[in-house]
Amino acid sequence: MKNKYVIAAVALLAIIVAVLAFVNRQNMKITGAEAVKGTLLVSDGKIEKKLDFQDIEAMNPVEFKAVQDTSKSGPEEHAFKGVLLKDVIAGVFSEDKLKKASKVVVKSIDGYTVALSPEEVMEQGNVYLAFEKDGKPLGTKAEGGSGPYQIIITKDQFSQRWCKFVTEVSVQ
């Protein structure tokens, strides 16, 4: 008798796990294969646009320096190349969209999510979508890298919000 309940409970848990996994899967709008190619989804909650690496490269990339602190190194200055996040957003929507937003949410392939304020995103030379570090591509998660894209916040000395493996940028 008792066994029956145990089996029923296990079966129920398995169903719940499967449903939650499915729901989470629906939340990931970029597949792993797209992510390694550098596909980026930019959305405003209604309109969604997929950009590829060539689109990002065509958006006026700049070189800049930032002090990076990781679990493997202390604070070190590195040369990065990327596009200001506000230019990525302006390239799909407009600067105006950003001015009226309450937040910019960045998601990555491992589910890591960071929230940025529109004010900090609009600051000159602060928040970048980077794709090169010290003259080399950032590399994918599988390659032990931090890309193809990583958010670099030059005015934020702590690295928690320097979101690696970025797949989605959502202006809300």
Ligand SMILES: Nc1nc2c(c(=O)[nH]1)N[C@H]1C(S)=C(S)[C@@H](COP(=O)(O)O)O[C@H]1N2
């Ligand atoms: N996608 C993603 N980005 C991330 C993280 C993560 O787990 N996933 N960790 C954050 C944290 S806590 C730090 S300190 C920096 C550097 O992490 P690393 O030293 O593991 O590279 O990346 C940040 N960006």
Ligand SMILES: [Mo]
């Ligand atoms: Mo961290």
